[in-house]
Amino acid sequence: MSQDENQLGSAGSETEEIRAFLIGNPDFVREDAELFSLIVETAREDGAIDLGAAAREKLREEIRQLKSMNASIVETARANLAIQSQIHMAVLALLEVDSLAGLDSKVSNRLTGALGVDVCRVLIEGHAPLKNAESILGAADGFVGDVLGDHVEMLGPVDPGNAHALYGQQGARVSSQAIVRLDFNGHDGLMALAARDAHLFQAGQGTELLNFLARAVERMVVQWLHQS
Numbered sequence: 001m002s003q004d005e006n007q008l009g010s011a012g013s014e015t016e017e018i019r020a021f022l023i024g025n026p027d028f029v030r031e032d033a034e035l036f037s038l039i040v041e042t043a044r045e046d047g048a049i050d051l052g053a054a055a056r057e058k059l060r061e062e063i064r065q066l067k068s069m070n071a072s073i074v075e076t077a078r079a080n081l082a083i084q085s086q087i088h089m090a091v092l093a094l095l096e097v098d099s100l101a102g103l104d105s106k107v108s109n110r111l112t113g114a115l116g117v118d119v120c121r122v123l124i125e126g127h128a129p130l131k132n133a134e135s136i137l138g139a140a141d142g143f144v145g146d147v148l149g150d151h152v153e154m155l156g157p158v159d160p161g162n163a164h165a166l167y168g169q170q171g172a173r174v175s176s177q178a179i180v181r182l183d184f185n186g187h188d189g190l191m192a193l194a195a196r197d198a199h200l201f202q203a204g205q206g207t208e209l210l211n212f213l214a215r216a217v218e219r220m221v222v223q224w225l226h227q228s
Contacts, residue, residue, distance in 0.1 A: 087209045090114040091216045100129055100136065100224035107217070108134040117195045119170045122182070122217060124189040129225055136221065139165075144181060144188040153211070154179045156203045158194060166192050176201040180214035184222055191217055 022028060093110045097103045112120050121135055128138025147162055148154055155178045163171030166179075174194035178201040182189040191214045195201065 086114050086116075087213050091213060094216065094220060097220075100221065101133075103217075103220055103224070104130055104133045104136045107136065115193065117193045117200070118174055119167045119192075119194050121166055121192045122189065122221060123166070123192070124184050124187050124221070124225075127184070127187050127225070129221075139189070144190050147190065148179060148181055152181050153207050155201045155205055155207070157198070167194050170194070178207075178210055180207075180211060182214060182218045184218065184225060187225075189218075 090111050093114065094103060094106050097106055107120050107122060112118065121137060123137055123139040123143065125139050125141050125144055130136055143165070147159075147166070156176065158167075158171070158174050158177045163174070165171075166177075167174060171194075174196055175198035177192060177194040179190055179192045182191055193201070193210075
């Protein structure tokens with residue numbers, strides 16, 4: 001027997017196996033609307049418009065769109081869970097500190113690494129609680145209003161006009177930012193996260209987890225302000 005005959009015999013055997021499977025499991029076809037519509041579709045050679053075929057094609061397109069949407073929802077949910085886990089782990093790490101200097105160090109290193117950002121700053125108007133701080137710094141009166149205006153939060157591209165005041169030398173290297181207004185016992189303040197990735201923070205993103213992190217940092221700073 002030639003190689004071609006062997007291949008034909010193998011293909012025939014596979015076809016019989018598939019046929020036997022479908023006969024034994026008819027719901028496999030019936031429950032897959034796209035597959036079922038392809039099986040029942042018939043070709044037209046007389047030029048007439050087949051409304052049934054058109055309806056089936058529309059149905060297939062809707063099914064493809066629904067499958068794509070479902071995949072997108074699943075991916076978004078997974079990403080949100082990952083971000084939630086990152087925020088929770090970051091807050092737990094911050095809770096381990098026992099001083100404002102320790103918190104400053106954690107914000108500069110552990111927090112930026114956990115969140116995948118390049119710089120994090122906590123600025124307090126009219127108050128510089130640490131002499132050699134990396135991230136918890138003082139700011140001039142009115143600075144928060146200049147940055148945020150009347151907004152409580154702001155996400156999107158970094159503003160070159162205040163990038164240096166917010167992020168120091170790293171301001172020239174970051175592209176997107178997330179800023180949240182804070183209140184330190186009557187002192188206006190803010191928390192600012194910035195990244196080189198221009199798409200990491202964008203207007204319209206959900207901010208619930210970001211606000212949770214900001215409020216946690218706010219409360220931890222406040223408990224040590226009176227000691228500084």
